[in-house]
Amino acid sequence: MGATLTYTEAELVHGLKARDERIFSYLYDHYSPALYGVALKVITDETAAVDILQEAFVKIWRSIDKYDASKGRLFTWMLNIARNTAIDSLRSKAYKLDQKITDIDSGNLLSDPSLAVHLQVDHLGLSKVLELLQREQRIIIDLAYFKGCTQEEIAKILDIPLGTVKTRMRNAIIQLRSLLTQL
Structure with a gap:
C-alpha cells in the first residue's frame, strides 16, 4: 500500500510556477470536482461546465504567476477563476x-x-x-x-x-x- 501523496499550498504554488506537470495533475485531480460544481452552478449546462472547467485550468496554468498568497488562498483564487470563466461564457454572444x-x-x-x-x-x-x-x-x-x-x-x-x-x-x-x- 502506497502512501497518499499530498502537498501544502506553498508546494502547489511553487510546483505550478515551476511548470511541474505532476503538481498540475494533482491539482486537477483534487480540485476539479469543486471547480466543476462552481461552473455548473453558474452555467447550468453540464457540457458547457466541462468546457469551462478545462478553460479555467488552462487559465490557472497560464496565470499562476499572478497569484498573490497575501490576497487569499490558492483554492479561493482558483474558484474565482472558474466562476469568472463561467460568467464570461454566460455573457458571451456565442x-x-x-x-x-x-x-x-x-x-x-x-x-x-x-x-x-x-x-x-x-x-x-x-x-x-x-x-x-x-x-x-x-x-x-x-x-x-x-x-x-x-x-x-x-x-x-x-x-x-x-x-x-x-x-x-x-x-x-x-x-x-x-x-x-x-x-
Missing part, C-alpha cells in the same frame, strides 16, 4: 446565440412554459393571438420580443437577409395590431 438556436431547433419557440414572459402575458390571450400569425412571423416575434434578439441576430440565426427579417417583423406587427383591435 453562448446566447447557441441558446437561441437550441430553442428554435427544439420547436419550443412559443410553447415553452418555462418562459416567464409567456406566462405573464398569457392572461391577455397573446399566445392565442400569436398562433394566428404565420410560423415565420411567430418565430421572428418570439426571437425579438421574448428572447431579446436584434434584427441582425435574427437574420444570422435564421440565415435569412436582414431586409427579410425587417419585412416579416413589420408585417407581423401590422397583423398583430389588427388582431388585437378586433378583440
Whole structure:
C-alpha cells in the first residue's frame, strides 16, 4: 500500500510556477470536482461546465504567476477563476446565440412554459393571438420580443437577409395590431 501523496499550498504554488506537470495533475485531480460544481452552478449546462472547467485550468496554468498568497488562498483564487470563466461564457454572444438556436431547433419557440414572459402575458390571450400569425412571423416575434434578439441576430440565426427579417417583423406587427383591435 502506497502512501497518499499530498502537498501544502506553498508546494502547489511553487510546483505550478515551476511548470511541474505532476503538481498540475494533482491539482486537477483534487480540485476539479469543486471547480466543476462552481461552473455548473453558474452555467447550468453540464457540457458547457466541462468546457469551462478545462478553460479555467488552462487559465490557472497560464496565470499562476499572478497569484498573490497575501490576497487569499490558492483554492479561493482558483474558484474565482472558474466562476469568472463561467460568467464570461454566460455573457458571451456565442453562448446566447447557441441558446437561441437550441430553442428554435427544439420547436419550443412559443410553447415553452418555462418562459416567464409567456406566462405573464398569457392572461391577455397573446399566445392565442400569436398562433394566428404565420410560423415565420411567430418565430421572428418570439426571437425579438421574448428572447431579446436584434434584427441582425435574427437574420444570422435564421440565415435569412436582414431586409427579410425587417419585412416579416413589420408585417407581423401590422397583423398583430389588427388582431388585437378586433378583440
